Structure formats: structure tokens, C-alpha cells
Amino acid sequence: MTDNVVHLFKDPTTEGPTAPPAPLTVAPEPSQRSRPVRVFVRTHRAVVGAVKHEKTRTAARLTVRHGAYVVGGTRVTVRRAWDGRTGARYERLLRAAEAAGNYEAAGEWEERLHRFRTERHKRRMDLLMAPQHVAKSAAIGAAGGIGGLIAIGTALAIATKDPGDVFTPLMALIELIRLLVVIVQIVWGPLMVAGPWLALAGLWAVGRQRATAPQWALPEGKRSDDAGAPITPSIVVTALRDLGIAPLRNAIKEMGDAGAAMLGPIRIAGCGVEVDVTLPSGVTTAEVQSRRKKLAENLARHEHEVFITIPEAARTVRLWIADSGALDEPIGPSPLVTDTTMTADYAKGRAPWGLDLRGDAATISLYQRHLLITGLSNQGKTAALRALALWLALDRRVEFRIADLKGAGDWAMFDGIATVLIQGPTDDHVIDATEMAEGLVTEMERRLQAPPGTQFDPLIGIVDEAQVAFMCPAIGDDKRPYGGSKATSRYFMAARKIHNQGRAVNVLLYEGTQDPTDQNLPKLVREGAHTRVSLALGTESQSRMALGDKAVDGGAAPHLLRQGLDKGTVVIASDGIKIPAGQASITVRTHFIDTDDAAVIAQRAKDLRDGVTTLTAVEPSESVADALADIAATLGTESKMLTQEVLRQLAAANPGEYREWTFSDLRQVLEAAGAPPRKSDGRMVVDAGRVAQALAERAADTPESAAR
Ligand SMILES: Nc1ncnc2c1ncn2[C@@H]1O[C@H](COP(=O)(O)OP(=O)(O)OP(=O)(O)O)[C@@H](O)[C@H]1O
Numbered sequence: 001m002t003d004n005v006v007h008l009f010k011d012p013t014t015e016g017p018t019a020p021p022a023p024l025t026v027a028p029e030p031s032q033r034s035r036p037v038r039v040f041v042r043t044h045r046a047v048v049g050a051v052k053h054e055k056t057r058t059a060a061r062l063t064v065r066h067g068a069y070v071v072g073g074t075r076v077t078v079r080r081a082w083d084g085r086t087g088a089r090y091e092r093l094l095r096a097a098e099a100a101g102n103y104e105a106a107g108e109w110e111e112r113l114h115r116f117r118t119e120r121h122k123r124r125m126d127l128l129m130a131p132q133h134v135a136k137s138a139a140i141g142a143a144g145g146i147g148g149l150i151a152i153g154t155a156l157a158i159a160t161k162d163p164g165d166v167f168t169p170l171m172a173l174i175e176l177i178r179l180l181v182v183i184v185q186i187v188w189g190p191l192m193v194a195g196p197w198l199a200l201a202g203l204w205a206v207g208r209q210r211a212t213a214p215q216w217a218l219p220e221g222k223r224s225d226d227a228g229a230p231i232t233p234s235i236v237v238t239a240l241r242d243l244g245i246a247p248l249r250n251a252i253k254e255m256g257d258a259g260a261a262m263l264g265p266i267r268i269a270g271c272g273v274e275v276d277v278t279l280p281s282g283v284t285t286a287e288v289q290s291r292r293k294k295l296a297e298n299l300a301r302h303e304h305e306v307f308i309t310i311p312e313a314a315r316t317v318r319l320w321i322a323d324s325g326a327l328d329e330p331i332g333p334s335p336l337v338t339d340t341t342m343t344a345d346y347a348k349g350r351a352p353w354g355l356d357l358r359g360d361a362a363t364i365s366l367y368q369r370h371l372l373i374t375g376l377s378n379q380g381k382t383a384a385l386r387a388l389a390l391w392l393a394l395d396r397r398v399e400f401r402i403a404d405l406k407g408a409g410d411w412a413m414f415d416g417i418a419t420v421l422i423q424g425p426t427d428d429h430v431i432d433a434t435e436m437a438e439g440l441v442t443e444m445e446r447r448l449q450a451p452p453g454t455q456f457d458p459l460i461g462i463v464d465e466a467q468v469a470f471m472c473p474a475i476g477d478d479k480r481p482y483g484g485s486k487a488t489s490r491y492f493m494a495a496r497k498i499h500n501q502g503r504a505v506n507v508l509l510y511e512g513t514q515d516p517t518d519q520n521l522p523k524l525v526r527e528g529a530h531t532r533v534s535l536a537l538g539t540e541s542q543s544r545m546a547l548g549d550k551a552v553d554g555g556a557a558p559h560l561l562r563q564g565l566d567k568g569t570v571v572i573a574s575d576g577i578k579i580p581a582g583q584a585s586i587t588v589r590t591h592f593i594d595t596d597d598a599a600v601i602a603q604r605a606k607d608l609r610d611g612v613t614t615l616t617a618v619e620p621s622e623s624v625a626d627a628l629a630d631i632a633a634t635l636g637t638e639s640k641m642l643t644q645e646v647l648r649q650l651a652a653a654n655p656g657e658y659r660e661w662t663f664s665d666l667r668q669v670l671e672a673a674g675a676p677p678r679k680s681d682g683r684m685v686v687d688a689g690r691v692a693q694a695l696a697e698r699a700a701d702t703p704e705s706a707a708r
Contacts (some may be wrong), residue, residue, distance in 0.1 A: 061216070061217045061218075061219075064213070064214070064217040065213040065217040065218060065219075066204065066213075068207065068212055068213040068214060068217060069203075069204045069207030069208045069212060069213055070200060070203050070204050070207055071207070071212070072206075072207035072210060072212020072213070073202075073203035073204055073205065073206035073207030073208070073210070073212065074203050074207075075212070076206050076207065076210050076212070077202075077203060077206055087113050087116050087117060087120075090109055090112050090113035090116060091113060092254070092255065093105075093109045093261075094106055094109040094110055094113060095254045095255060096254070096255035096259065096261045097109055097261060102261065105261075146170065149169040149170045149173060150166060150167075150169075150170065152169045153165055153166040153167055153168055153169045153170060154166050156168060156169070231266060231273050231275070231299065231321050232266075233260035233263050233266065234260065235299060235300075236260075236263055236266070236275060236277070236299070236319070237252060237259040237260055237262065237263065238298070239295055239298030239299045240252065240259075240262075240277065240288075240295070240298075241253070241259070242294075242298050243288065243291050243294055243295055243298065244291065244294065245283055245287050245288070245291070247280065247282035247283050248279065248280060248283045248287075248288075251280035251282075251283070252280075262277055262278050262279070262280070263275055263276070263277055263278075264276035264277075264278075269320060269357070269358040269359075270355070270356070270357055270358030270359030270360065271322055271323050271326035271327065271329070271357070271359055272305070272320055272321050272322035272323050272326065272357065272358075273320070273321050273323075274318060274319065274320045274321075274358070275318070275319050275321075276311060276313065276316050276317070276318050276319075277316065277317050277318075277319060278313070278315055278316050279315045279316070279317065281315070283315075285310050285315065285316070285317050286553075288308060288317050289308045289310075289317065289555060292306060292308055292557070292560065295308070295319075299321055300324075301321060301322065301324060303560060304327065304560060304561065304562055304565075304566065305321065305322035305324070305326075305327060306319065306320070306321050306322070307319070307320040307357065307555070307557075307587065308555050309554065309555040309580075309582075309583045309585075310554050310555055310582060310583070310584075311580070311581065311582035311583065312581050312582035313582075318580075318582075318583075320357055320358075322357070327357075327566075327589075328565070331354060331355050331589050331591065332591070333591060333593075333597075334352060334354075334387060334591030334592075334593050334597075335352045335591075336352065336387070336390060336391060336394075336591075336593060336601050337591075337593060337597045337600075337601070340604065342391075342394060343394045343395065343608070344391050344392055344393075344394035344395040344398075345395055346366065346367060346392060346395045346397065346398050346458045346506075347367050348367075349365070349391075349395070350363035350364055350365050350576075351363060351364050351365075351366060351387070351388050351391035351392070352391065352591070353384075353387060353388065353577075353588060353590050353591070354568070354570075354588045354589045354590035354591050355588065355589050356586055356587065356588050356589075357587055357589075362577060362578075362586070362588040363577070364388070364531070364572070364574065364576045364577040365576040365577070366388060366392060366508075366531075366576065367576070368503045368504070368506065368508070368530075369503070369508065369529075369530035369531045369574065369575075369576050370498070370499055370502070370503065370508055370509050370510070370528060370529045370530050370531070371385075371388070371508070371509075371510040371511070371529055371530070371531040371532075371533065372510075372511050372513070372525075372526055372529035372531070372532050372533065372546075373385050373510075373511070373512045373513075373533040373534070373535070373570070374512075374513050374514070374515075374516045374521065374533070374534050374535070374537070374542075374545070374546040375514065375515075375534055375535025375536055375537060375546075375558070375570075376514070376515055376535065376536050376537060376538060376563055377514055377515065378564075378567075379535035379536045379563065379564075379566075379567050379568075380535055380567045380568035380569075380590065380592070381464075381512050381514065381535055382406075382410045382411075382464055382512060383568065383590070383592055383593065383594075384533070384535070384568060384570055384590045385462070385464065385510060385512045386410065386411065386593070386598060387590060387591065387593050388510070389402075389414070389460070389462060389510070390593065390598055390601045390602065390605070392458075392460060393414070393417050393601070393602065393605035394601075394604065394605050394608065395458075396605075396608045396609050397457040397458060398457070398458045398459075398460060399418075399419055399457060399458065399459045399460070400414060400417060400418035400419065400420075400460050400461075400462065401418060401419055401420040401436050401439070401440065401459070401460070401461045401462070402414055402418045402420065402421050402422070402461075402462045402463075402464075403420075403422040403423075403429070403432065403433035403436055403437075403461075403462070403463045403464070403469075404421075404422065404423045404424075404462075404464045404465065405422075405424070405425055405429055405430065405433060405463065405464060405465040405466065405468035405469060406425055406464065406465045406468075407423040407424035407425055407429065409423070409595070410464070410595070411423065411462075411464065413595070413598050413599040413601075413602035413603075414602060414614070415614045416602075416606045416611075416612055416614060417602060417605050417606055417609065417612060417614075418612070418614055419612060419613070419614060419615060420436050420439075420614070420615050420616075421614045421615070421616060422436060422616060423616075425465070425468055427472055427473070427474040427482070429468075430468060430469050430472040430474065430482055430483065430491070431472075431474060431476075431482055432616075433463055433469055433491070434469065434482045434490045434491040434494065436461065437461060437463065437491060437494035437495060437498070437509070438490065438494045440459065440461045440494070440498055440502070440507055440509070441494050441497045441498060441656075443459060443507060444497070444498060444501060444502045444505055444507040445656055447505035447506075447507065448501060448504075448505055448656075450505075456505050456506045456507075457506065458506040458508065459506060459507045459508070460508050460509075460510060461498065461507070461508065461509045461510070462509075462510045462511075462512075463495075463509070463510070463511050463512070464511075464512040465512060465513065465514060466495075466511040466512060466513045466521070467513045467514055467515075467516075467520035467521060469482070469483060469491040470483050470484065470485065470491065470492065470513075470519065470520050470521065470522065470525075471483055471519065471520050472491070476490065478626060478628070478698070479628075479672050479673060479698070480627075480672075485519075485522035485524070485525075486665075486668055487661060487662075487664075487665030487668060487669070488627065488665070488668055488669050488672060492522060492524075492525065495509060495511070495525050495528070496524055496525065496528060496660075497656065497657075499524075499525070499528025499529070500528070501656070503530070511525070511529070515537075515538070515542070516537075516542055516545045516546055517542075517545075518545070521545060523545075526545055526546070526548075527548070530574060530575070530576070531572065531573075531574035531576050531577075532546060532547050532548060532551070532572070532573045532574065533546075533570050533571070533572050533573075533574075534546035534547050534556075534558035534570065534571050535558065535561065535566075535567075535568075535569065535570055536558060536559075536561035536562065536563045536564075536566050536567075536569070537558045537559045537561075538559060538563075539559055540552065540557075540559050542558075542559060543556065543557060543558050543559045543571075546558060547571060547573045547585060548573060550573075550584050551571075551573035551584040551585040553584070554583060554584030554585060555583065555584070555585070556571045556573060556584060556585035557571070558570075558571040567592075568589060568590045568591075568592050569587065569588070569589050569590070570587070570588050570589075570590055571585050571586070571587050571588075572585060572586050572587075572588060573585045625654060625657040625658075627657075627669045628669060628670075628673050628675075628691065628694060628695060628698070629695065630650060630653070630654065630657075630658075631646060631650070631666075631669070631670070631686065631691055632688070632691050632692060632695055633653075634646050634649045634650055634653065635686065635688040635691060638688055639687075639688050639689065640680060640685040640686065640687050640688060641685060641686050641688070642683060642684070642685055642686075643663055643666055643667075643677050643684045643685065643686055644663075646666060646686050647661055647662075647663065647666055650666075663684070666686075670686065670690075670691070670694075673691075673694040673695075673698065674690075674693075674694050674697065675687065675690035675691045675693065675694040676690075678690075
């Protein structure tokens with residue numbers, strides 16, 4: 001290698017020591033460069049930060065808390081002193097008794113107040129004469145005392161033979177008085193300094209004992225103390241006072257500590273307590289009921305843990321207040337599951353359904369009562385209805401015909417018990433369900449025509465998800481719709497007929513429906529049920545549909561049940577279940593029987609029976625009335641007839657079908673058939689020609705003709 005060779009790499013020996021890499025920084029965009037923050041903004045931030053700092057808050061709470069103890073303690077002490085010296089206490093109790101409407105007690109307090117005033121007057125008169133008495137007594141006492149001491153001194157002088165001893169006892173007394181004065185002089189200074197502090201400490205102690213500080217000023221741990229605390233009269237009265245009802249607040253303020261006079265005894269009732277509150281005049285029970293949420297919060301409970309009902313006594317509300325969280329505990333299995341020997345008696349027995357809020361077993365009689373159960377989706381409607389059917393199935397005389405218009409298998413275990421079991425949501429299933437209901441009507445009419453006194457086995461028709469039937473758009477060959485709530489609607493009319501006349505002959509209809517509206521649960525159908533049951537619903541108006549106005553006005557509130565959390569909790573309006581006197585409804589937490597347990601119970605029911613063949617559809621009932629043909633028959637040979645007369649003759653010929661028909665029902669049928677009533681001489685008549693033509697068109701309207 002020569003010196004003129006140029007290397008293509010660096011000579012490591014010629015490199016100096018490597019410098020550490022420079023740290024990378026991101027240079028801000030010129031526009032992002034921070035501007036200096038203004039002084040007042042910085043000051044504002046600093047002040048807000050200081051105020052919001054936890055230490056500042058703790059200090060503020062501490063100050064307010066102890067200040068409130070002293071102020072509150074002073075108030076309490078002054079009030080006690082005032083009460084002790086005046087008739088204020090008697091006056092307060094008198095007002096409380098008056099407000100509670102207890103005039104007997106009011107009379108007694110008035111009497112005591114009068115006595116107190118008379119005695120006070122006497123004491124004051126005595127006090128006027130007191131100075132003279134005191135002066136006289138002091139003079140006599142002093143003279144007597146000095147005389148006594150001199151007598152003792154004289155005896156001492158005789159004994160010691162020293163005349164100077166005559167005054168020795170008197171001088172000893174004077175020395176004692178001087179000593180006392182010296183002691184008082186020494187103690188007075190510190191007493192004057194410590195006295196106010198001692199008084200302050202006393203007031204603070206009274207305030208602390210009476211808890212006069214506001215909740216927010218209490219230390220963290222003590223603040224939430226009353227959440228779920230036991231219910232005492234004072235808590236109930238305070239909760240009522242703070243309800244936001246002015247006359248109630250004023251009346252309670254007037255009553256002061258005696259506000260508890262409004263309350264009856266607080267009784268343990270199941271997993272909570274129950275207390276009756278007699279409201280002062282000017283406060284309505286409805287006003288208290290409408291503030292359930294606020295009342296619950298004032299009582300440190302959730303809304304669903306407080307129930308307000310109206311008992312028999314006038315101006316009284318009954319509060320049931322659950323122990324905190326108790327309603328969220330499971331209630332245990334159904335006796336139907338645990339007692340494998342259980343049987344049922346349709347007429348005299350009661351189905352074990354669950355527990356009421358007091359924790360007592362809730363049993364229900366199903367004898368001769370139609371039933372309706374509603375609720376939002378997935379709240380336990382089917383399970384609750386099925387639990388009743390499973391109990392009934394343990395009475396081998398009961399025949400079931402079931403249409404489950406959801407068809408998810410919830411009722412599958414009744415295969416082999418029910419004589420009809422339709423399962424599915426389609427229009428065809430609704431048609432089958434309608435024919436099943438019409439079959440019940442036929443059987444009911446047959447029974448109604450039997451000789452009086454004939455006994456019939458119970459026949460229970462169950463239509464679960466009945467809203468599917470009411471909303472079905474299908475129309476039959478006779479142009480009558482299966483769904484809807486017109487006089488021509490087949491399911492609706494069948495349900496109504498069973499409601500009207502089925503009870504007495506033990507033909508009953510149980511319907512389960514979801515999320516009720518006027519369309520999917522017509523008024524006449526919901527009002528036809530004797531036992532009305534509701535799970536959680538969305539609105540008060542739905543609760544009124546489900547249970548009726550009377551129950552809701554009396555405090556029934558399924559719309560306040562918690563969707564999803566209160567599954568299986570039902571509100572019941574029925575005379576089949578024991579409802580406390582004066583109440584219109586009762587809340588029951590039902591036992592949950594799942595599908596597997598239901599199948600086991602169903603198997604027991606099958607074992608009691610001789611083997612039932614279950615049909616999955618029914619033959620259309622023979623007796624379903626053909627309104628158009630009946631109208632034509634009524635017209636006979638007449639060319640026209642007054643609509644009123646047609647209605648009268650229809651009702652006379654088939655009262656079961658037409659007794660409740662009105663002009664609008666008649667018109668609907670005729671219009672649907674294309675033969676509407678017309679006016680003749682200013683009066684509405686049915687035209688025989690039009691009816692005959694409609695019948696002829698209907699006869700010609702076959703599937704084949706439609707295809708042509
Ligand atoms: N008594 C009960 N206690 C606790 N949970 C229950 C109770 N009854 C039902 N459930 C729960 O609710 C679920 C739904 O019950 P179910 O099918 O009876 O409701 P549904 O209201 O009939 O529903 P759908 O919307 O299908 O009509 C059940 O699977 C069960 O988990």
C-alpha cells in the first residue's frame with residue numbers, strides 16, 4: 001500500500017470522542033406558542049382551586065358542623081327553658097291533638113293549660129308579697145342567730161370565767177364570712193373567664209346530642225348513617241313534613257315534637273314496617289300518594305321500597321316501608337315444587353302463588369273468576385299465569401284448552417293435560433285460537449241450557465299473548481275479522497261472551513297480554529275479568545288499563561315496579577285473594593317455577609289423569625252465528641225493515657249473540673257485506689234486496705271464483 005491510496009472508510013484512529021446525542025424536542029408551531037396567562041385568570045384559578053380543595057372543604061364542614069351544634073343547642077336549651085316556664089308545651093300538644101282530629105285529647109290538654117295558668121298566677125301574686133316576707137324573715141333570722149350566738153358565748157364565758165368569750169362565737173361567724181368572701185374573690189376571676197366557655201361547651205353538647213348539624217356538614221362516615229336506618233316516629237314525621245305539601249308542613253310545625261300524634265303504632269310487617277298516618281285537615285290522601293318518590297327518599301329508601309295505600313279510616317294513609325334491600329332477596333321455591341304430594345281443589349282450594357309484602361303466603365282462589373294478566377315483555381307474565389294453571393292441573397276435573405300465541409314452548413308441558421294446545425304466533429294460530437274460544441262459547445251455551453242445578457266440571461280456556469289475537473288482520477270467509485274489537489270481530493266477541501256468561505257454568509277465560517293499549521286489549525275485555533293482575537308496566541294509564549281506576553286510585557302502582565328487577569312481582573285486584581281491609585289491591589312476589597320444574601309438576605298432573613289426547617287445532621264451531629244470514633232471515637218476506645226492529649228481532653231469536661248489539665254493530669256488518677242501511681221516509685231501514693244480493697255475492701265468492 002502506498003500513501004497515495006485513498007481509503008473509502010473513516011480512519012477510526014483519527015476520530016475524536018463521540019458527543020452524546022442531542023435530545024429531541026418538538027418545536028411548537030408559531031401559532032401554538034403559549035401566551036402568558038393573565039393575572040386575574042391565574043388568581044381566579046388559584047382561588048377556585050383553593051376553595052375546591054378537599055382540605056378547605058373539610059375545614060368548612062368542621063366549622064359549620066360545630067357552629068350548628070352550638071346554635072342548635074342554644075335553640076334547644078332556650079326552648080326547653082321557655083317550655084318549662086310557660087304554657088307553650090301544653091299549647092303545642094293542644095294544637096297537635098286538634099290537627100290530628102283527637103278532640104278528646106285536645107280537651108284534656110286545654111284543661112291542663114288552664115290549670116297551669118291558674119297556678120302560675122297564684123305563684124306571681126305570692127311573689128309580690130315575697131320582699132316583705134323575706135325582709136321580715138331575714139330580720140327575725142338575724143336577730144335570732146345573733147341572740148343564739150351570744151347565748152352560746154355567755155355559756156362559754158361562764159365556763160372559762162373570761163368575759164371576753166361572750167363574743168367569741170359571733171366573731172368566729174364573722175371570720176367565716178370574711179373567709180368565704182376571700183375565697184369568692186380568688187375564684188371569681190377564673191370563674192368569669194371559664195364560665196362562658198363552660199356554657200358554650202354545654203350548648204355544644206346539647207346540639208350534638210340532638211344532631212342539629214346539617215347532613216352535608218357531618219364527617220363522611222356518619223353522613224350515610226340513616227340510609228336504611230330503622231324507621232322511627234320521628235323519621236316518619238320529618239319525612240312527611242319535608243314532602244312539599246304546605247298544609248302538612250305547617251300542621252307538623254305547629255305540632256312540634258308532638259307530630260308523632262299523627263302516627264299509629266309502627267308495626268313489623270314482613271320484611272318491613274307498616275304505619276297508619278292520620279293526615280291533618282286540608283291534606284288529601286291523594287297528595288301524599290302522588291309524592292311516593294319524595295317520601296321514599298325522605299325515609300332513606302328507594303321508591304319501590306315504599307308502598308302507600310288507603311285504609312278504611314278517613315283521612316288516613318297506610319305506609320309500608322321495606323327494610324333496605326329486603327325486596328331484592330329471593331323468596332324461595334313454590335310449594336308446588338317442594339311438596340310433591342300437593343293436589344288442588346278448583347272450587348274450595350287456593351293456589352299458592354307467592355308472598356305478599358308482609359311476608360305472608362299469598363294464596364288465591366280461582367273459583368268462577370275470569371283472569372287477566374298484563375305486563376311489559378319478559379317480566380314473568382307467562383311464568384305467573386302458568387304457575388296458577390299448574391296448580392289447577394292438580395285437580396283432575398279441570399279441563400284446559402290452551403292457545404299460546406308466542407309458541408316458544410312455555411306451555412308445552414300441558415301436552416297430555418290440555419285437550420287443545422295451540423302453539424305459535426301466525427295468523428293461522430290466531431284462527432285456531434279464535435275457533436278454540438268459539439268452542440268454549442258453544443260449550444258454555446250448551447251448559448247454560450242444561451236443567452238448573454246441573455254441575456259442570458271446570459273448563460279453563462287460556463290464551464297467552466292474547467294481544468296477538470286482537471291485532472290479527474286476518475278476515476274469515478264470512479267477511480268477519482278474527483282480530484279487532486268490533487261487534488263482528490270473532491275473537492273479541494267470543495271473549496266477551498265467555499266473560500258475560502261463562503262464570504256461572506265454570507267456563508273461564510284466562511288471558512295473558514303484553515304492554516296493554518286500547519287496541520291490543522280492548523276496554524270491554526279488560527273489564528270482563530274478575531281477577532286482574534299486572535306485572536311491571538310503563539305508565540300509569542297502562543296500570544289503569546290493567547287493574548282499573550279503582551285499584552290505581554287506591555294506590556296500586558305497577559308502573560312503579562322496576563322493569564327487569566321486579567320480575568315476577570304482581571299487583572292484584574281481585575276478591576279471590578285476601579286484601580287488607582280498605583285496600584283495593586295487593587302486591588305479591590310470585591314464586592318462580594322454571595320450565596323444568598313446570599314439566600315435573602305437569603307430569604304429576606298427568607299421572608292424576610286417565611290420559612288426555614291433546615289436539616293442536618279445533619274444528620270450527622257449528623254455532624258461530626252468521627250475522628248476514630240471520631239478518632236475511634229476520635227480514636223474511638219484507639222488502640225493508642226499520643233497523644230498530646231488525647235489532648229487536650235478532651236479539652229475540654238469538655239473545656246470546658245479539659242481545660248487546662247496537663245500531664253501529666248492525667251497520668258494520670251490513671257495510672262490510674256491501675248492503676248498508678238506507679234512509680226511507682227519514683228513518684233508517686235495512687233493505688232486503690241489498691241483503692239478498694250480498695248473500696248471493698258471498699255464496700259466489702269461492703276460492704275458485706276468486707282464481708277465475
Ligand atoms: N317470579 C319470578 N321471580 C324471578 N324471576 C322471574 C319470575 N318469573 C319470571 N322470571 C324471570 O323472567 C323471565 C321471563 O319470564 P316469562 O317468560 O314468564 O316473562 P313474560 O312476561 O311472559 O315474557 P314475554 O315477553 O315473553 O311475554 C324468566 O325467564 C325468568 O328468568
